[in-house]
Amino acid sequence: MIIRTEKLQLLWKNTKRTWKIFKANRLGFGGFIILIVFVVMAVFAPQLSTVPRPNYFENFEQPVGDNWTLPRPPSLTPSPYSGLIHPMGTDSFGQDIYSSVLYGARASLEVGLIATLISVILGAVIGLGSGYFGRMTDEVLMRFTDFFLVLPWFPLMIVMMTALGREFTWVIVVIGITSWPSTARIVRAQVLTLKERQFVERARAVGSGDAHIIMRHIMPNVLPLIFANTVLLISAAIFSEAFLDFFGLGDTSVISWGVLLEGAYNNGAIDNGAWWWILAPGLSIVVMVLAFSLIGYALDDVLNPKLKKR
Amino acid sequence: MDMRSFLIRKAIYLVITLFAILAFNFFLFRVMPGDPARAFIGRGISPEAVFIINEKFHLNDPWYVQFWFYLVDFVHLDLGVTGSFRAGSPCDAIIIPRMLNTIILVGIGTVLAIYMGIVIGKFAAWRRGRPADTIGMAFALTFYSMPTFLFAMFLMLVFAAQLHWFPLRGAYTDDYNKLNLLDKILSRGYHLVLPLIAFTMEIMAEFALIMRNSLTDVLTEDYITTARAKGISNKNILNEHAMRNALLPVVTVMAISIGWVLGGAIMTEIVFSYDGIGKLTWDAVHKRDFPLLQALFLIMAIAVLIANLIADIVYTYLDPRVKV
Secondary structure, three states, X not given: OHHHHHHHXXXXXXXXXXXXXXXXXXXXHHHHHHHHHHHHHHHOHHHHOOOOOOOOHHHOOOOEOOOEOOOOOOOOOOOOOOOOOOOOOEOOOOOEHHHHHHHHHHHHHHHHHHHXXXXXXXXXXXXXXXXXXXXXXXXXXXXXXXXXXXXXXXXHXXXXXXXXXXXXXXXXXXXXXXXXXXXXXXXXXXXXXXXXOHHHHHHHHXXXXXXXXXXXXXXXXXXXXXXXXXXXHHHHHHHHHHHHHHHOOOOOOOOOHHHHHXXXXXXXXXXXXXXHHHHHHHHHHHHHHHHHHHHHHHHXXXXXXXXXXX | OOHHHHHHHXXXXXXXXXXXXXXXXXXXXXXXXXXXXXXXXXXXXXHXXXXXXXXXXXXXOXXXXXXXXXXXXXXXOOOOEOOOOOOOOEHHHHHHHHHHHHHHHHHHHHHHHHHHHHHHHHHHHHOOOOHHHHHHHHHHHHHHHOOHHHHHHHHHHHHHHHOOOOOOOOXXXXXXXXXXXXXXXXXXXXXXXXXXXXXHHHHHHHHHHHHHHHHHHHHOOHHHHHHHHOOOOHHHHHHHHHHHHHHHHXXXXXXXXHHHHHHHHHHHHHHOOOOOHHHHHHHHHHOOOHHHHHHHHHXXXXXXXXXXXXXXXXXXHHOOOOOO
């Protein structure tokens, strides 16, 4: 029991120290602040939005007269049809952009986090297995990883999504199972050095089994190192989701930034000069991907021992 | 190991990977819904006709016989027939002319992106921590975070739809076939400007970031300090001492990021209706033309495979430490 409390205290101390270094990295901290804003947007979307459930047909605006047409540019004057304000305008169906962008943060965060979780679990299991057991297991698993690394990533997602159909769950799963190879490689490299270390040898000498050594001795040492890579994977996942949506393989019943942009492209936003329809969701994607990238690079600076001297 | 056995080993891996890709491609498309015969004849198809079509494509045979025919046809460079376009016409007749458009876009774009990425990365790394570095990296990170289709849409909105400086769509004008050679090249060049900018910016940003990080790593090495102590000029240190070693990780990452390059090309082609492989993939998905999609995926996978092989060989030339 005492050992456990001591361990927790040590962990807390380490976390505090890491946080202090992380905070000193201005870009990373900036990314963190942006991320908090997005999380607030996603969680309080129903409270912050001007139109509840903006993708429901009954909540769409209708054109009124000659000077209230769709798509509606951003303005603070309430619409004559519903009396609602559209601070970022509407699209050509009358869907409120501001509220949609708020709800879109949910989809992006969900895809980013869940898909990355799938990919990290897959990558960690394969990397641990191949690094720890070595020999044939390593050879087979690494050839498998190389094969996935060589397959062109975007076309692979397109083909899988075409096979599975436009559903939000599948978007998450497909992104998750196409992005694990880099994690597997990093984990394997770490495990290869860790398993030769003395504490593993000692654990084996006192009779610990493979499962115990992996869970108690290898995993805790690997996880902090793949953390930075994981955050970068989140930004890649959000990026991929936007791409799949734009390609016409996303779930249109879910409000997401990619689907908004697909609608904008397919429904003449460019010909109409409806810049607000593209700008708001587009900027949101860029800023969110940027935020995760900044956090990822900052964490890499903090956690990667190779870069400490810089 | 000498170069020959290295190449032999690489060739064996290549063949195994190729086989794996073929198997993957074969089985993935078997889980897709729909009856292949319906792709060729729509309404009012009789069961006898279905049987004849199935017989022609070996669809009545067990899967291993089908797989065997698939492999044999692949060796004969027969990629099957398409369901959309003129139903029953061979896939390669549709793919090859479009491949030329993609190769023009991707070829010019990648060369430009690599060159500019290296120049910008070098510029920023040498001025690490100074405003030029911060601005350069903020610029690169922004483009790196921006999906290509978004930037492409922005370019199209401003320069094609509003200012009318460039054409809205296509790889060349509609009366392309009537033009003489010079006009043909001019027409292509004019249509290429916006897609090329959109495509180049994103991969350039990635290369610039890698180049900068790799170079800042190398510049902290002891041998750079030694070179400086010997009184070698800054320019010489950067170009002769640092760049050589800094380029190594860049080559590796370039090989890995070929998947990204393809993604960028697909997005650019869709936005500008640029008739290439990416646009064709989009068409194939939306017309549910699975044989065509299958052929396209195979071609893209093989292209990436070859690019990786080239990168591997270049790497062993660049780095004598790698024991081949």
